Amino acid sequence: MTDSLTGPGTRWGFIGAGKMASALIRGMVRAGTAPPSSIAASDPSPEARAALEAEGVMATGSNAEVADRSDVIVLAVKPQAMDVALGELGGRASGKLVVSVAAGVMVDRLASGLGPGVRVVRVMPNTPALVGEGAAAYCLGPGVTGEDEGLVLRMLQSVGIARRVPESLMDAATGLCGSGPAFVYAVVEAMSDGGVLAGLPRDLATAMAAQTVLGSARMVLETGLHPGALKDQVTSPGGTTIAGVHALERGGLRAALIDAVKAAATRSAELAEEARGRPTGH
Structure with missing residues (x-):
């Protein structure tokens, strides 16, 4: 040593x-x-x-x-x-x-x-x-x-x-950061689909969606502001963003993501309990 x-x-x-x-x-x-x-x-x-x-x-x-x-x-x-x-x-x-x-x-x-x-x-x-x-x-x-x-x-x-x-x-962390990338990929894919629905080519829509997520995440980390405050900075009265936010709330996006993290954390705890019943091999 x-x-x-x-x-x-x-x-x-x-x-x-x-x-x-x-x-x-x-x-x-x-x-x-x-x-x-x-x-x-x-x-x-x-x-x-x-x-x-x-x-x-x-x-x-x-x-x-x-x-x-x-x-x-x-x-x-x-x-x-x-x-x-x-x-x-x-x-x-x-x-x-x-x-x-x-x-x-x-x-x-x-x-x-x-x-x-x-x-x-x-x-x-x-x-x-x-x-x-x-x-x-x-x-x-x-x-x-x-x-x-x-x-x-x-x-x-x-x-x-x-x-x-x-x-x-640690199970909560597993549900958030361990499983979280899959949830974010689903969000990026859905945003890309929205861009295609609005008329953008697929490759352009995916690149713009991914960069938007990357840049937004960096804003949270580097400004230290609450995500809600950053959202409010983008959301002007009667504008395009509040119309989109309204659609997200109507579709239950936030509740679905909260449920996804909780479900993943719960499954992590279940797997840990199942593993406790197995011999260590020593």
Whole structure:
């Protein structure tokens, strides 16, 4: 173990090299959080390994090899593959920081599967991390230090923004930022359809809808104003926007989106409860 996890000698290991792991790795390298030579990843797919090797990252098919050479282990496997991963890593992660990006896998399950002496952080990122615009929530397990948290923050901030929440709110975060991109894509698609209905070509309508969502989101983040206040700035008396807002209210858009986030959060909690009944493989 290095003297300081935040130092340049920190060795990172990713168990799983799918889209999310690859996004985090590339973001860390791009942001200067870690050089490629300090990162290793394991994945059963030769294609996934080759893609990372081309960027200077050590890639292997062995989870144990990655765990043994790493100070920080990032579990980036699917929830249904977690039992196998924990079984392979048990005993190898002692004294190390382990970060899990698997949805619905609780801190206590991770800690019990990995064995004593492991510090666990649970993270819920989302797919816009692939383009450097992710939103992630994270929670800390017992024994996690401020230095550990700072390291996790730097990893997540290399691909977007991150906010700490208690584990009791991770299902809510899953429903909002984890599932939320799908809801936004539905909104973009519907806005594009509206543009086509009004006479715009499809490619133009989709590009304008997507950019409008992107710009509006940036206005919320950069101005710090309430979304309702920003909406009011666009809505003039008797104008086009208030006519459109009226149509949205009549169609129940806001209630539908609220229900969608709540339904996704509820399902996340259900999946976590179902996972609690399965053995950890250790």
